[in-house]
Amino acid sequence: MRLLKVDTPEKIKEKMVRYFSQMNVGFEDIHISNSLNRYIYEDIISPINLPYYRRSTVDGYAVISKDTYGVSESIPVFLNIIGNVNMGEKTDIKLINDCAIYVPTGGMVPDGADAMVMIEYTEKLDDETIAVNSPATKNANIIQIGEDIQKDTVVLKKGRKIKPQDIGALSALGISKIRVFRKPKVTIISTGDELISPEEKIKDGQIRDINSYTIGALTTEYGGEVIKKYIINDDYEKLRKTVADSIVESELIVISGGSSVGIKDVTAKILDDFGDPGVFVHGAAVKPGKPTIISYAKDTAMIGLPGHPASAAVIYRIFGKITFEILLNKHKQIESTIEGVCMSSIHAAPGRETYQMVKIFKKEDQYFAEPIFAKSAAISLLTQSEGYIKIGINEEGINKGQKVKIYLLNN
């Protein structure tokens, strides 16, 4: 196997985009009621103008604006009421000069009218007559056809993660079914002689598989679907065969390394064996979790993670997330961060991006980040972490009391 030098996260992302964007996960058509948090497959074009009729923004009277020019409280104009528009109904009456038609908020402004007068500026004299005591300018209080959304324009862009308000908007346009990206299929493999599932009875010295559960949940969050999970002993042939089987039906295979000496190299060797380009990242300038492997072959993305649960989660939060961003054509999304004061000094790892997990406190409108320093295999690190601080490759460490940007984990 050729030697690859340790890459920066930026360089890695560049390579991932180059290879992974060759994949096409395909689409499915679903009802909007089930579309929350799915990703749009192709631009959605509005089939109609919205509103599709001239809509009143007030309760009042449809008028011809010229009829009201120059009126005031002392010199009102008198108009004949010739009709009434009901909500949700069309009127066939056409407005003519010196007349008015009642229209409620949201109602359809009748033909002939070119302004709405608020009811507050009118006085009803009898069933057939109103006095208007304030002039209406042309198009006052009317939303024009297509003013909100124009027919044939893009409403939601390809790659957008569907939000609650989008579903409402689609309904407004009469679109009940949409085309979304199929969920990328993911196989997760945990390797290690010592691993057992949470259901198995434990024997002394064994430990429970953590990574496939954490990685599985993150996969769901990023928009993927876990189709299979395996725990494989440190057995070269068995691991090779499992990858060979999984490559047929998965868009992404994630392997987290066991803690046995040498297993990392075995993983790299296996992943490199399925065709070009094979392993294109072997080591990332990221702390924690240097032993990162990324490969591409046979239309399948493959990621090798460190075995340590906290490191595996951090690496997957970076490179797993990027993989889904590429596969689902996600728009650049806004990262959720808060500003806070760092409560201890953090040493940066020179030449690597440092990700330091923190707990977050709030005190008098000020956030505080308390770094969680734990020994190597801490599980508690996973649950106590509420966010992380990122220290750039060329940045020095962080001093106690320094203001920092905290990335929130629950996003």
Add this chain to the structure above:
Amino acid sequence: MRLLKVDTPEKIKEKMVRYFSQMNVGFEDIHISNSLNRYIYEDIISPINLPYYRRSTVDGYAVISKDTYGVSESIPVFLNIIGNVNMGEKTDIKLINDCAIYVPTGGMVPDGADAMVMIEYTEKLDDETIAVNSPATKNANIIQIGEDIQKDTVVLKKGRKIKPQDIGALSALGISKIRVFRKPKVTIISTGDELISPEEKIKDGQIRDINSYTIGALTTEYGGEVIKKYIINDDYEKLRKTVADSIVESELIVISGGSSVGIKDVTAKILDDFGDPGVFVHGAAVKPGKPTIISYAKDTAMIGLPGHPASAAVIYRIFGKITFEILLNKHKQIESTIEGVCMSSIHAAPGRETYQMVKIFKKEDQYFAEPIFAKSAAISLLTQSEGYIKIGINEEGINKGQKVKIYLLNN
């Protein structure tokens, strides 16, 4: 009906907690693989110590620390290798003085040993002998039993929204099934003579129901389950009967008002008719969406929203969210906000909290918030919004160029 004065959001929350916390939505037991984003029903207590054996944090040799006191590169100590611990296995050999046992990272430290010496500080002389050239302090490189998580301590608290890393931690503890809050059942009713569903063929003047889709998706996001959706005409008796039927099987009924004059009062009257305390909020000091109704009767929470889609969504994002926080006993969560520069002035509504929807841009590491000012019935407002700015009751408006906190909508 008694008259209620317009309440501040704070006061409203107080009342909601008082009434809604009487409800108990119950629980269900599920597998951890399906537990992402569910809410924990009761404190989860660790059934074991983690690690449950003394674990080595290095590849090296288990020793008795006293045997290494005073050693150095020039005066090493020689120890007999009497065994080898494999990953995932227990060793029955007990370490005695002047001896050493090989243990890999993560492996079980044998009885008798009280320190681990890193392999880098040893030299293997033959199959049976190593030289140790650096002293090991007592407990060096060993994680003690329960040091990570102690048996019988709380691992995850009641009300916690389950995160990916929590699922990994539960697996580590051998917990494969957990008890979570049942999803509160929600009925959504849209009222208005003009409303039709997105599937129906539209007739002039009608508009599509938006609210039940937006509110439905938000309900899913907040952890609820939409069990039924209705579109009801402005028909007092029909609305009353629908609420009466829904109250039996729902924990929350959400009604969004039609735009017809008078329907809001009808909704309040109906919701007040099912027993004590009935309607306890009638008007919220919030912009947009003053006509907010909140009621409680027969173990059911009821919320009346304005008919206008953008307002309905804002109000539900405040009071709907609070409802689920109470029902699911959620911990106070960190709000996701970013700091940005406001690109236009925003006028505050005196005596009301103002929620102004904004688009968000990023330029050279600086976020900018562009307020979206749209006419009353804008649907585009819903999809273009990426966040909002909140102006407190006693705060003045915001000036162009002012630094503001932007609340992100996708959270």
